[in-house]
Amino acid sequence: xxxxxxxxxxxxxxxxxxxxxxxxxxxxxxxxxxxxxxxxxxxxxxxxxxxxxxxxxxxxxxxxxxxxxxxxxxxxxxxxxxxxxxxxxxxxxxxxxxxxxxxxxxxxxxxxxxxxxxxxxxxxxxxxxxxxxxxxxxxxxxxxxxxxxxxxxxxxxxxxxxxxxxxxxxxxxxxxxxxxxxxxxxxxxxxxxxxxxxxxxxxxxxxxxxxxxxxxxxxxxxxxxxxxxxxxxxxxxxxxxxxxxxxxxxxxxxxxxxxxxxxxxxxxxxxxxxxxxxxxxxxxxxxxxxxxxxxxxxxxxxxxxxxxxxxxxxxxxxxxxxxxxxxxxxxxxxxxxxxxxxxxxxxxxxxxxxxxxxxxxxxxxxxxxxxxxxxxxxxxxxxxxxxxxxxxxxxxxxxxxxxxxxxxxxxxxxxxxxxxxxxxxxxxxxxxxxxxxxxxxxxxxxxxxxxxxxxxxxxxxxxxxxxxxxxxxxxxxxxxxxxxxxxxxxxxxxxxxxxxxxxxxxxxxxxxxxxxxxxxxxxxxxxxxxxxxxxxxxxxxxxxxxxxxxxxxxxxxxxxxxxxxxxx
Ligand code: ATP
Numbered sequence: 001x002x003x004x005x006x007x008x009x010x011x012x013x014x015x016x017x018x019x020x021x022x023x024x025x026x027x028x029x030x031x032x033x034x035x036x037x038x039x040x041x042x043x044x045x046x047x048x049x050x051x052x053x054x055x056x057x058x059x060x061x062x063x064x065x066x067x068x069x070x071x072x073x074x075x076x077x078x079x080x081x082x083x084x085x086x087x088x089x090x091x092x093x094x095x096x097x098x099x100x101x102x103x104x105x106x107x108x109x110x111x112x113x114x115x116x117x118x119x120x121x122x123x124x125x126x127x128x129x130x131x132x133x134x135x136x137x138x139x140x141x142x143x144x145x146x147x148x149x150x151x152x153x154x155x156x157x158x159x160x161x162x163x164x165x166x167x168x169x170x171x172x173x174x175x176x177x178x179x180x181x182x183x184x185x186x187x188x189x190x191x192x193x194x195x196x197x198x199x200x201x202x203x204x205x206x207x208x209x210x211x212x213x214x215x216x217x218x219x220x221x222x223x224x225x226x227x228x229x230x231x232x233x234x235x236x237x238x239x240x241x242x243x244x245x246x247x248x249x250x251x252x253x254x255x256x257x258x259x260x261x262x263x264x265x266x267x268x269x270x271x272x273x274x275x276x277x278x279x280x281x282x283x284x285x286x287x288x289x290x291x292x293x294x295x296x297x298x299x300x301x302x303x304x305x306x307x308x309x310x311x312x313x314x315x316x317x318x319x320x321x322x323x324x325x326x327x328x329x330x331x332x333x334x335x336x337x338x339x340x341x342x343x344x345x346x347x348x349x350x351x352x353x354x355x356x357x358x359x360x361x362x363x364x365x366x367x368x369x370x371x372x373x374x375x376x377x378x379x380x381x382x383x384x385x386x387x388x389x390x391x392x393x394x395x396x397x398x399x400x401x402x403x404x405x406x407x408x409x410x411x412x413x414x415x416x417x418x419x420x421x422x423x424x425x426x427x428x429x430x431x432x433x434x435x436x437x438x439x440x441x442x443x444x445x446x447x448x449x450x451x452x453x454x455x456x457x458x459x460x461x462x463x464x465x466x467x468x469x470x471x472x473x474x475x476x477x478x479x480x481x482x483x484x485x486x487x488x489x490x491x492x493x494x495x496x497x498x499x500x501x502x503x504x505x506x507x508x509x510x511x512x513x514x515x516x517x518x519x520x521x522x523x524x525x526x527x528x529x530x531x532x533x534x535x536x537x538x539x540x541x542x543x544x545x546x547x548x549x550x551x552x553x554x555x556x557x558x559x560x561x562x563x564x565x566x567x568x
Pocket of ligand 1 (some may be wrong): 064229230231250251252254255256293340351373400
């Protein structure tokens with residue numbers, strides 16, 4: 001049995017390292033000590049989650065409850081815990097410090113193993129209804145009573161859903177393979193399995209039971225796949241040069257849905273792979289009537305304004321992603337789902353099949369709501385340009401060019417799909433950033449005004465968030481104030497632990513909201529930390545991307561590619 005104290009010691013070691021190779025070594029050693037009945041739980045803990053997102057079991061205890069549990073364990077009053085937290089800025093650190101100076105010792109303490117910790121965390125997450133708050137505090141107190149101060153630091157961060165030890169999924173995959181074979185020979189198989197089920201715990205468990213499981217891992221209903229992603233190029237010529245004759249599809253600007261059907265059961269997942277089935281009864285009904293016994297397909301959902309005979313805007317379409325008033329919203333904003341890929345059908349995994357074959361299945365969608373995305377075969381740049389212009393004139397966002405011979409690359413950004421988008425003003429393109437802090441306005445009423453946000457991208461080489469722009473325009477005043485209110489709710493006393501920055505903000509926030517930012521050009525500046533100091537010139541907010549997790553923000557490598565692209 002793996003003790004949680006061993007895990008906490010490894011987390012502490014990792015926090016101090018930044019090289020991926022070193023981290024992989026440390027993790028592989030830990031994985032070797034882990035049994036097959038606990039590897040899944042350890043992996044989830046490392047990812048800072050309890051289960052993959054689509055299972056809908058979230059951590060995220062309220063801070064107040066955690067403060068009470070720390071108080072009960074340490075013997076310090078709630079007031080004293082709060083005071084310490086105000087100074088430390090991290091409730092995990094506060095728990096550690098106060099437990100070191102514990103005013104009372106627990107009567108019985110016992111060492112905790114990973115399975116035990118995980119199960120108690122699960123009980124905390126699942127407790128609901130009346131009396132659940134007291135129960136949550138009781139469970140956490142129980143854990144803290146048995147914990148060393150260092151264990152307490154990580155337990156508290158984990159239960160608050162703020163455990164960011166800086167180990168990315170690629171490092172976990174490397175380490176699993178190294179732990180088993182001493183090298184990365186299983187890396188690709190593990191990665192593929194993870195990309196087609198988005199459940200690292202499941203992959204690790206199957207791998208520990210028998211590595212052959214991973215080689216023959218199959219796509220299947222209700223195991224959502226990580227979405228395939230598109231590269232970008234800036235001209236029709238460049239696209240034809242890159243992939244030659246290709247299929248050009250309309251690029252619809254709505255939200256991505258992954259739809260699964262087996263028998264009469266239908267589930268719909270968002271791009272972040274959260275289950276959203278209940279939001280779309282109209283879509284579910286139509287999918288249920290499809291003649292296939294089993295199918296997984298992807299499409300882009302857009303609301304259509306029947307009176308004006310055109311699509312609603314992205315903002316209006318987003319009204320359909322709601323928890324309440326679903327029936328009303330489906331009348332006001334009826335959806336179309338434009339199917340652009342089929343990943344699995346009646347027992348057959350289609351992800352390894354060429355696009356041209358998958359497209360034959362896509363073409364069969366002719367429902368009232370669920371219909372095939374428009375697609376045309378093109379071999380000349382002029383023709384591609386014509387379709388692109390036509391798409392823009394119809395109010396669409398641009399086109400997607402697809403390589404006819406490519407498989408479906410779950411979880412990967414490849415030139416199998418190339419996007420060509422309308423530029424925003426003079427903008428080259430847009431990037432997705434996470435907001436890490438914000439500014440107050442200037443002038444007399446400064447404290448009531450909003451001065452913009454500090455935005456960061458992700459560097460997969462070292463697992464850090466790195467700043468790329470201070471963004472203060474793009475939104476109307478009203479939208480800005482709304483954003484400010486959202487950010488006030490998630491103010492943090494310290495910058496995110498994995499942020500590299502050179503400029504200060506008025507307030508740090510938890511890295512939670514993803515924004516799409518348009519810009520004129522990428523430059524290099526001494527103010528920002530993204531890659532070689534990349535910065536966005538004239539950045540402006542296009543929209544808040546509620547459909548993206550912070551794992552999906554733009555990677556520094558993409559920024560570098562865009563920088564090189566613009567120079568060429
Ligand atoms: P990315 O998905 O590349 O991270 P993004 O989410 O910001 O970026 P875009 O860059 O605009 O989106 O392009 C990809 C998205 O376009 C897909 O995730 C999908 O939701 C949408 N899309 C619209 N039409 C299509 C289509 N015909 N084929 C594939 N994707 C499409």
